[in-house]
Amino acid sequence: MSIEPFNRHTGLVAPLDRANVDTDAIIPKQFLKSVQRTGFGPYLFDEWRYLDHGEPGMECSQRPQNPDFVLNQPRYAAATVLLARANFGCGSSREHAPWALRDYGFRAIVAPSFADIFYSNCFKNGLLPVVLDEGVVDQLFQAVYDASDYRLTIDLPEQVVTTPHGDAFPFTVDPFRKRMLLEGLDEIGVTLAEQAEAIRAYEQRRAQEAPWLFAAR
Amino acid sequence: MTPKTLYDKLWDAHVVTAYDDGSALLYIDRQLLHEVTSPQAFEGLRLAGRKPWRLDANLAVTDHNVPTTAHTEPVADPVARLQIETLDRNCAEFGVTEFGMGDPRQGIVHVVGPEQGATLPGMTLVCGDSHTATHGALGTLAFGIGTSEVEHVLATQTLVQQKAARMLIRVDGQLAHAVTAKDLILAIIGRIGTAGGTGYAIEFAGEAVRALSMEGRMTLCNMAIEAGARCGMVGVDAITIDYVRGRPYAPQGELWERAVANWRDLVTDDGAEFDRIEVFDATAIEPQVTWGTSPEMVAGVGAVIPDPRQVEDAVRADAIRRALEYMDLQPGMPLTQIPIDKVFIGSCTNARIEDLREAAEVVRGRRVSERIQQALVVPGSGLVKRQAEAEGLDRVFSEAGFEWREPGCSMCLGMNPDRLNPGERCASTSNRNFEGRQGQGGRTHLASPAMAAAAALYGHFVDIRDELGG
Structure with a gap:
């Protein structure tokens, strides 16, 4: 499946000011029963966002919202960039977490660190996780709180985050993931087109070295 | 080479x-x-x-x-x-x-x-x-x-x-x-x-x-x-x-x-x-119980709930404050005084035959506390269940007041009907104590099978070393 490419994005920033946000919080377990990739946005952060108990298939427009939850504040309603704290996306490997964030409308998440599996899952779904130094993230939180309509520009080709004042913070991303996301490539298609011969050759060699791995079962 | x-x-x-x-x-x-x-x-x-x-x-x-x-x-x-x-x-x-x-x-x-x-x-x-x-x-x-x-x-x-x-x-x-x-x-x-x-x-x-x-x-x-x-x-x-x-x-x-x-x-x-390289001294490790909403929020069973006011790092102090609020716990409270409502013995962490034997050894011939509303034992597989039954462990658990169930992930994440109700507190052998993990509003304390089993008997955590002798 090809993905939505990510090139350069400027968007309103919403601050989620807590560390170790886990994937159970991002999308609670009851929504994992879906067999689709879409439709998770209304249930993003369900237990923090609503005051009632959410179940799959619920119509969310009439549900009681938690006014204290940041995404329910009108000033962040159009946010497309999530500013977060350390170890964002820890816990379960559920890809439903990036599906929900993307479906809600986020294109990028900026944090001091991400959990490994979540980080990897984001790239498969047109969602760019950006790691910046803890001190820089602290500054950005302050800036978001101080200004209304605070926007960041995230430039993937140049690998830089730019503030409205022109401060620029470079970030790293490995070349393979960058290419996949920039071009919106179907990674399976790329592997099959470029690596099928190498995979077969590996299997032939490996079956000699470790035949028990290729026994009938 | x-x-x-x-x-x-x-x-x-x-x-x-x-x-x-x-x-x-x-x-x-x-x-x-x-x-x-x-x-x-x-x-x-x-x-x-x-x-x-x-x-x-x-x-x-x-x-x-x-x-x-x-x-x-x-x-x-x-x-x-x-x-x-x-x-x-x-x-x-x-x-x-x-x-x-x-x-x-x-x-x-x-x-x-x-x-x-x-x-x-x-x-x-x-x-x-x-x-x-x-x-x-x-x-x-x-x-x-x-x-x-x-x-x-x-x-x-x-x-x-x-x-x-x-x-x-x-x-x-x-x-x-x-x-x-x-x-x-x-x-x-x-x-x-x-x-x-x-x-x-x-x-x-x-x-x-x-x-x-x-x-x-x-x-x-x-x-x-x-x-x-x-x-x-x-x-x-x-x-x-x-x-x-x-x-x-x-x-x-x-x-x-x-x-x-x-x-x-x-x-x-x-x-x-x-x-x-991280080096640990095994002899210094006590039975552990989590008190917060992240597995790192854990302490030896003899400890008390930490005080966020004594934590310098602001982000961490805030995390502890939020966790104690969610868990409804007070700084300074001994972990052994936390009252437990439900007990879950199961999950990919602790539902193998050895785990069930360890828990059964604790509960053999005894009764689950009256304050415990539900105590579940969920074997990790059909074959673990069969083995446990061959050893009579199912009867040990049932006679003590535990429910002996069919295999699955169960109350570790509550995708099936086994879950906590809001406010309920569980001694659990699973792996995550995140907010809402075992059911919306549920409160999870992670521990070993023997510790969870003993908590079922007493209605609160006890030091399993006293229970099993040292």
């Missing part, structure tokens, strides 16, 4: 193509599938008109959604039923072997893999579940993946991976009587933190790790992900080989001999270098 770590050996043996940036296309020997993270992957194959690259490398099992009441009854929740039936249909359509509901081999994917010998030393093994780290106990490179990667493995038998940094966790000395692998891993997470292992592959070694059974090693590796590491592993020794021998999917005859000769090299060479 340059000495290599176990992780380097496993990695190097599976590189199909090495890329300039240090990443590689890795060959995957085994993929385990379950109903929650596979439907979109099968659908992706179908939409692209692709077939699985190598059918026999895949094994599927239903676990997350299945009820733990009689498996002969239809699944009542229609959404869960659809997901279970979707796995059945996908496996039938594509030709993947599945242990479905009603099959005696069905159970939690991370219990079933090793039990069947579908997990072998030296393999790369993946599953769309973060607790895939469990399988590293067999000297396997095993890690959790997302659904897009599940589809990639189905279609190509490979994954593009970044190589992790190497961390050695060496545990010197011996664990005290009644202190278990669960206490050890909780103590490790308590010290290095839930992000301490992020970006690392962890190898567990040292005298205390060598002394663990395979079940104990699986508990240890299972929660590597709770320390942030995608994989944990233990080098192969006689305990590993004895465990694998004779299992249904294990090699036999001449192939077995060849395999064992190969597996004996699956240890870190003397002098191999790690990027980080």
Whole structure:
């Protein structure tokens, strides 16, 4: 499946000011029963966002919202960039977490660190996780709180985050993931087109070295 | 030759193509599938008109959604039923072997893999579940993946991976009587933190790790992900080989001999270098209980709830404050005074036969406290259940007032009907104490099977060392 490419994005920033946000919080377990990739946005952060108990298939427009939850504040309603704290996306490997964030409308998440599996899952779904130094993230939180309509520009080709004042913070991303996301490539298609011969050759060699791995079962 | 770590050996043996940036296309020997993270992957194959690259490398099992009441009854929740039936249909359509509901081999994917010998030393093994780290106990490179990667493995038998940094966790000395692998891993997470292992592959070694059974090693590796590491592993020794021998999917005859000769090299060479080394003293580790909403919020059973006002780091103090509010606990309160409402003995962390024996030893001939509303024992697989029943453990639990259930993930994450109600407090042998993990508003305290069993008897935590003698 090809993905939505990510090139350069400027968007309103919403601050989620807590560390170790886990994937159970991002999308609670009851929504994992879906067999689709879409439709998770209304249930993003369900237990923090609503005051009632959410179940799959619920119509969310009439549900009681938690006014204290940041995404329910009108000033962040159009946010497309999530500013977060350390170890964002820890816990379960559920890809439903990036599906929900993307479906809600986020294109990028900026944090001091991400959990490994979540980080990897984001790239498969047109969602760019950006790691910046803890001190820089602290500054950005302050800036978001101080200004209304605070926007960041995230430039993937140049690998830089730019503030409205022109401060620029470079970030790293490995070349393979960058290419996949920039071009919106179907990674399976790329592997099959470029690596099928190498995979077969590996299997032939490996079956000699470790035949028990290729026994009938 | 340059000495290599176990992780380097496993990695190097599976590189199909090495890329300039240090990443590689890795060959995957085994993929385990379950109903929650596979439907979109099968659908992706179908939409692209692709077939699985190598059918026999895949094994599927239903676990997350299945009820733990009689498996002969239809699944009542229609959404869960659809997901279970979707796995059945996908496996039938594509030709993947599945242990479905009603099959005696069905159970939690991370219990079933090793039990069947579908997990072998030296393999790369993946599953769309973060607790895939469990399988590293067999000297396997095993890690959790997302659904897009599940589809990639189905279609190509490979994954593009970044190589992790190497961390050695060496545990010197011996664990005290009644202190278990669960206490050890909780103590490790308590010290290095839930992000301490992020970006690392962890190898567990040292005298205390060598002394663990395979079940104990699986508990240890299972929660590597709770320390942030995608994989944990233990080098192969006689305990590993004895465990694998004779299992249904294990090699036999001449192939077995060849395999064992190969597996004996699956240890870190003397002098191999790690990027980080953490050393623990096993003798200093107490039975552990979590008090917060992250596995790193843990302490020895003799401790009191910490005071966020005494924590300098502002982000951490805030996290503790939020956690205590959610958990409805006060600073200074002894962990042994926390009243418990429910007890859950189960999950991919602690639902193997040894775990059930450990809990049964505590409850034998005694009664669950009157304040406990529900005490569940959920075996990790149909075969674990059968073994436990052959040993009479089911009667030990039932006579004490526990409910003896059918295998599945159950109240570890409450996707099936087993869950906490808002405000309920659970002593649980599972792996995550996140907000809402066992049910919205539920409060989880993680502990070992013996500690959870004792909490059921008393209605609060006790020091299991006093209970079982030292």
